[in-house]
Structures are given as structure tokens and as C-alpha cells.
Amino acid sequence: MPPSHRLDRFERLDALRGLAMFWMAAFHFCFDLNFYRLLSPPQNFYQDPFWTLQRTAIVSLFLLCAGLSQALAHEAGQGGRRFWKRWVQIAGCALLVSAGSWFMFPRSWISFGVLHGMALMLILARVLAPLGRGLWPLALVALLLPHGVQHPVFDSRWLNWTGLVTRKPITEDFVPVLPWLGVMLLGLAAGQWLLAHRRAVLGGALPRVLAPLATLGRWPLSFYMLHQPVLIGLILLAKQLG
Known part of the structure; x- marks a missing residue:
């Protein structure tokens, strides 16, 4: 099937x-409480x-979805302009997360989170x-490598992202490239x-009962950036009223 330049x-x-986002919000609400x-x-x-197992599952689900999305983008021949525009948004929000976490958790601020x-x-x-089938063994290598290759030189904030x-560093969120790249590559390969x-399996009809999750799932970055301030604000308001 030739790639169209439209990403359906x-x-x-x-x-x-959307399920991953809802689960994340529920997890963070409990954390905030x-x-x-x-x-x-x-x-x-x-x-x-x-x-801790819930956190692992939530991050895994997000990265699998990101990998699946990249498969769609690759098939559609997504141009660099669209990719980099979205990338700048994600990288900018990552910097905001670091800054915000530094004010709230100065001893465990997020230097390399999700x-x-x-x-x-x-x-x-x-x-x-473009590696196609070669993504499967590469994903396996990424998943296993940090279990066999470790060194204290990588323990600093400058290199722990590897x-x-x-x-594990003292931080509120830590999603290093290895082994998590393996999860994204599994999503891409799958x-x-x-x-x-x-x-x-991907393009079939969605049951109407799941439509709200699909709507939520179209706004992952906005939801990610806004849900914690909203949840914390509601908790603080409830404490004041109580």
C-alpha cells in the first residue's frame, strides 16, 4: 500500500x-492525596x-502507544516539519516539568522523566x-542491555539518562533511554x-462506549501538562473548604 501523506x-x-491517560490521572490523584x-x-x-508496578505499566502503555503512532506516521510518510513541530512541543513541556518539579521537589526534581x-x-x-523486522531484535537488546551493562560513571545527572x-537516582520521575527505548521499538515493530x-486491529470500528477514551486520547500532551495542576488545585481547595 503506497504511503499517503495524510495521517488518518x-x-x-x-x-x-486515553486509557493510559485516565490510569495516569488516577495514579497521580492517589499520589497527591x-x-x-x-x-x-x-x-x-x-x-x-x-x-511501582502500576507506574511501570502506565509508562509502558504510553511508550507502546507512541511506538504504534510512529508506525502510522512512517507509513503515511510524515514529513519532518510536522514531526519537529510536535517534538519541540514535547521538549518544551519537558523543560517546564523540570522547572516545576525543582520548585516542588528541590531534592528530587525531574531531570529526565517521561x-x-x-x-x-x-x-x-x-x-x-525503516529497519522493519530488524526492530524486534533491536528492541530486545534495548530491554536487556541495562541489566548487563552498568557503570558508576553513568550515575550522575549528566549521564543517567542512558x-x-x-x-536509581533520587528523582520523582525517571524514564531513561534504556530499557524504555525497547518498549517504544516494540510498539513501532508491532x-x-x-x-x-x-x-x-488498529483501524477497525471502536465501540461507542469507548468513544470518550478516544476523545481523551487525542490530547495527550495538553492533558499531561494540565492534569496535575488541576488535581492539586482541587485537593487544596477541598482542604480549605474542609
Whole structure:
């Protein structure tokens, strides 16, 4: 199928992304309640597997969706202008997240969180997309490499973005290139395979009950940047009224 230069909407993918966004908002709402000491008993979001596994699943779902989206963009022949315009938005928001987290968590501010990782990994995914089937083994290498290659030189904030660290940095969010690039590449590889062999899985009709998730999933960056200020504002307002 020759690529068109139009990127159609795939509502099933939008709904999957919307699910990740809803789950993220619910997770952060619980985190905020705990931060303001409104959860009883208090929760450990940094060590309790109930919370840490949810975070891993949420980030994984976001990156898989990003990989699937890059498969669609690659097939459609998305031009560099559109890609870089979106990339600048993501990178700019990543800088805002760093600045905001520095004011709220000066000892554990976010130097390389999910948006920072997304910005760099999107460039890599765009470059690697033509590899086709070669993406599968490359994704496996990216997933496994940080488990076998680690060195203290990568533990500083200047290099921990690689993921080849011997210890996790003290930060509120950490999404290094490795192993997370492997998740995005899996999404990219799966997306290319589905478009070639099972296109209806992505492009089929969406049940009406899931339409709100699809609508939500079309605004991931705006939602990501706004949901925490809104949630925190509502919590503080409720505390004042209470």
C-alpha cells in the first residue's frame, strides 16, 4: 500500500492512549492525596509494588502507544516539519516539568522523566523505523542491555539518562533511554506488522462506549501538562473548604 501523506485517525489507538491517560490521572490523584497526607494509611509510592508496578505499566502503555503512532506516521510518510513541530512541543513541556518539579521537589526534581525520554526516543524511533523486522531484535537488546551493562560513571545527572546506572537516582520521575527505548521499538515493530497483516486491529470500528477514551486520547500532551495542576488545585481547595 503506497504511503499517503495524510495521517488518518485510528480511534482504537486513541482509546488505548486515553486509557493510559485516565490510569495516569488516577495514579497521580492517589499520589497527591498521599503527599498532602489525606490517605490513610499512608502509602509508599516509591517502594510498594502495588504502586511501582502500576507506574511501570502506565509508562509502558504510553511508550507502546507512541511506538504504534510512529508506525502510522512512517507509513503515511510524515514529513519532518510536522514531526519537529510536535517534538519541540514535547521538549518544551519537558523543560517546564523540570522547572516545576525543582520548585516542588528541590531534592528530587525531574531531570529526565517521561517527556524527556519521549523526546529523545521519538528521534531514535523515527531514524530506526525503516529497519522493519530488524526492530524486534533491536528492541530486545534495548530491554536487556541495562541489566548487563552498568557503570558508576553513568550515575550522575549528566549521564543517567542512558539508563546504564548502578543505582536509581533520587528523582520523582525517571524514564531513561534504556530499557524504555525497547518498549517504544516494540510498539513501532508491532504497529508496522499490524498495518501490514492485521490492519483492522488498529483501524477497525471502536465501540461507542469507548468513544470518550478516544476523545481523551487525542490530547495527550495538553492533558499531561494540565492534569496535575488541576488535581492539586482541587485537593487544596477541598482542604480549605474542609
